[in-house]
Amino acid sequence: MKLWKKLSLVCSGILILIVLVCSILLLAQSKNSILEITYEQARNKQKSLASSFSEMAGYYSDESDLATTQYALVKYCFLRFADSSSVLMKDGELIYSEVSILPTDYLPVDTYEQQQYTGEIGGRNMLMIGSQVTVKSTPYLVYVVMDISTVYNSIMQMAWRFTAIGFAAIALGAGLIVLLVRRATRPLHELSASTKRIAAGNYEERAAVQSHDEIGALANDFNAMASAVEQHVAQLMETALRQQLFIGGVTHEFKTPLTTILLNADTLQNTFVNEEERQRSLAYIERQCNWLERLTQKLLKLITLQSQIEVKEASVLLLLERVHESMAETLAQRETPLQVDCNSEALLMDIDLMQSVLVNLVDNASKASKPGQPIIVRAYDNIIEVRDQGNGIPESELARITEPFYMVDKSRSKKAGGSGLGLALVKEIVAAHGAELHIESEFGVGTVARIVFSR
Amino acid sequence: MAANRILIVEDDKGISDTIALNLRYVGYEYEVFDNGSEAAAYLENDHSFDLALLDIMLPGIDGFELFSYMEQYNIPVIYMTAKTDSESEVRGLRDGAEDYIVKPFEVVTLLVRIEKVLMRTGRLNQVYRFADIVLDTQNRIVLKCGEEIDLAPLEFDVFAILIKNKNRTVSRERILNEIWGEDYFGDTRTVDVRVANIRKKLSLGDEIRTISKTGYRLEEHRP
Numbered sequence: 270m271k272l273w274k275k276l277s278l279v280c281s282g283i284l285i286l287i288v289l290v291c292s293i294l295l296l297a298q299s300k301n302s303i304l305e306i307t308y309e310q311a312r313n314k315q316k317s318l319a320s321s322f323s324e325m326a327g328y329y330s331d332e333s334d335l336a337t338t339q340y341a342l343v344k345y346c347f348l349r350f351a352d353s354s355s356v357l358m359k360d361g362e363l364i365y366s367e368v369s370i371l372p373t374d375y376l377p378v379d380t381y382e383q384q385q386y387t388g389e390i391g392g393r394n395m396l397m398i399g400s401q402v403t404v405k406s407t408p409y410l411v412y413v414v415m416d417i418s419t420v421y422n423s424i425m426q427m428a429w430r431f432t433a434i435g436f437a438a439i440a441l442g443a444g445l446i447v448l449l450v451r452r453a454t455r456p457l458h459e460l461s462a463s464t465k466r467i468a469a470g471n472y473e474e475r476a477a478v479q480s481h482d483e484i485g486a487l488a489n490d491f492n493a494m495a496s497a498v499e500q501h502v503a504q505l506m507e508t509a510l511r512q513q514l515f516i517g518g519v520t521h522e523f524k525t526p527l528t529t530i531l532l533n534a535d536t537l538q539n540t541f542v543n544e545e546e547r548q549r550s551l552a553y554i555e556r557q558c559n560w561l562e563r564l565t566q567k568l569l570k571l572i573t574l575q576s577q578i579e580v581k582e583a584s585v586l587l588l589l590e591r592v593h594e595s596m597a598e599t600l601a602q603r604e605t606p607l608q609v610d611c612n613s614e615a616l617l618m619d620i621d622l623m624q625s626v627l628v629n630l631v632d633n634a635s636k637a638s639k640p641g642q643p644i645i646v647r648a649y650d651n652i653i654e655v656r657d658q659g660n661g662i663p664e665s666e667l668a669r670i671t672e673p674f675y676m677v678d679k680s681r682s683k684k685a686g687g688s689g690l691g692l693a694l695v696k697e698i699v700a701a702h703g704a705e706l707h708i709e710s711e712f713g714v715g716t717v718a719r720i721v722f723s724r
Numbered sequence: 725m726a727a728n729r730i731l732i733v734e735d736d737k738g739i740s741d742t743i744a745l746n747l748r749y750v751g752y753e754y755e756v757f758d759n760g761s762e763a764a765a766y767l768e769n770d771h772s773f774d775l776a777l778l779d780i781m782l783p784g785i786d787g788f789e790l791f792s793y794m795e796q797y798n799i800p801v802i803y804m805t806a807k808t809d810s811e812s813e814v815r816g817l818r819d820g821a822e823d824y825i826v827k828p829f830e831v832v833t834l835l836v837r838i839e840k841v842l843m844r845t846g847r848l849n850q851v852y853r854f855a856d857i858v859l860d861t862q863n864r865i866v867l868k869c870g871e872e873i874d875l876a877p878l879e880f881d882v883f884a885i886l887i888k889n890k891n892r893t894v895s896r897e898r899i900l901n902e903i904w905g906e907d908y909f910g911d912t913r914t915v916d917v918r919v920a921n922i923r924k925k926l927s928l929g930d931e932i933r934t935i936s937k938t939g940y941r942l943e944e945h946r947p
Contacts, residue, residue, distance in 0.1 A: 532828075541941060
């Protein structure tokens with residue numbers, strides 16, 4: 270059962286109970302007080318009737334009169350105060366009555382105290398109040414006999430009205446409860462719907478719940494979670510896409526040497542070539558195999574680098590000397606002067622890997638430079654930079670140069686023996702050191718590659 | 725009719741050299757360029773090519789751009805591409821290229837595609853020469869020293885395959901497939917019988933070399 274139904278049912282049940290108990294108590298209270306008022310009025314009426322009658326009758330008659338004229342006189346005196354409910358009796362004999370009942374049958378009275386009877390007589394609710402009065406030592410009975418059915422009727426009517434009002438209150442209350450509970454639980458439905466949409470893969474979905482209660486807090490937490498999930502998914506997709514592009518690049522790079530090998534093998538096998546051509550085909554095959562070997566080595570390095578490397582404190586001066594040494598011959602051939610300027614003591618690194626990074630950067634710089642244009646390698650603080658005055662890199666290409674297999678001038682780089690993996694490797698090694706690689710370049714002015722180590 | 729002339733534009737020397745070598749041996753003429761712009765410039769003066777083999781990734785102007793030059797001079801194009809994604813294939817063919825071949829490929833595949841495109845565009849040379857023998861596929865005539873030699877139809881077909889692929893080994897299976905169709909599961913010895921007859925009728929001894937376990941090769945003896 271849904272929460273809103275449960276809550277609504279429980280609340281409505283409680284409401285019904287309260288309304289019911291209150292109505293019954295109120296009704297009982299009202300009935301009693303109405304009856305009490307009616308009785309009180311009747312008692313007062315009887316009391317004043319009895320006393321007025323006895324006083325007047327006492328005043329007008331003396332004892333001698335009583336034998337003969339007493340009935341007429343007594344009756345006269347009684348009638349002065351009587352109405353349709355008044356009854357006067359003497360010795361069980363009716364002197365005056367307009368009601369069809371003989372009160373003494375139900376309420377025999379023999380004291381001066383007021384006595385009361387209520388009961389159903391002939392289908393009517395009757396109220397009788399009676400007391401004895403003495404006029405010149407003669408006892409009379411004075412009654413007030415009232416039909417109080419109307420009072421009961423009005424009480425019944427009141428009861429019906431109470432019931433109707435009660436039901437209306439319950440209906441209204443229950444309606445309000447359902448409305449409020451649904452309103453209170455609606456954010457939960459929205460949250461649930463959002464969850465489903467996210468689960469279906471719509472990771473940008475957010476719950477639009479803006480209440481300031483616990484549900485609002487839950488929605489905020491939920492949205493925070495959804496953001497985290499979205500971010501992670503995006504990251505995973507990006508990684509997957511990068512890997513896909515990388516694999517595509519690898520495949521593409523392998524195809525050219527493979528084509529050469531396949532064509533030459535086919536030629537050697539099937540074409541009637543002369544010895545010179547045979548040697549040339551073999552040389553092509555060998556060269557392309559070597560090239561594939563170098564390519565796979567680099568790829569392997571790139572892949573293994575993605576796991577952790579071990580760094581320790583190493584002298585920057587030593588590093589720069591090693592770079593200088595290993596590049597000296599190549600740079601001399603290209604007539605590129607190299608200046609080394611070291612102002613750093615030691616940095617945390619794998620010195621062999623960092624050497625290959627700098628060799629790569631210096632090699633790139635020399636390829637971009639004309640003979641005579643110097644390359645400056647400088648170390649200061651936590652930074653090592655390689656600066657050249659060569660061609661520079663067009664701004665549009667700058668962002669892509671560290672992508673695997675990306676080459677600014679594809680055909681020229683290939684002839685120079687480039688794989689398009691150099692800077693990708695550099696980037697990976699630098700990243701594995703927790704350092705950052707920044708490349709700034711101005712086309713036609715030169716390039717600065719800066720490795721910034723974390724402190 | 726002169727030999728078919730083919731334009732090769734490919735920046736990898738290992739590939740272009742080897743293609744050129746094989747084209748030369750089977751009897752095509754060719755020009756090789758490793759740069760799109762140079763090829764385009766050359767076409768201004770000389771555009772009597774029957775076919776162009778174009779790489780797509782080229783220095784200078786790329787293969788797709790080069791296509792408009794080919795169109796201008798009415799030269800059919802076969803792309804040689806390392807791009808396997810269908811997008812570039814669709815683009816190459818939609819632009820009107822006759823065919824494309826995906827790297828890496830074998831020589832035989834390339835030769836077959838070249839022949840098919842030449843045939844489709846009506847440019848295929850139908851007269852082949854080997855030493856003192858002339859074979860005319862259109863009129864189905866074989867001449868040796870100017871005299872007509874009577875070859876049975878199947879012998880003619882086998883010899884046509886050998887001469888079209890001269891200096892290249894042709895397998896018995898390929899001969900069977902080309903002549904009898906792929907559904908034919910005949911004995912490869914039927915090929916041997918035809919070849920023996922051809923050798924006799926055309927007085928070709930060593931020139932039709934038997935390549936063990938493979939097939940035959942019509943070899944041009946050179947000085």
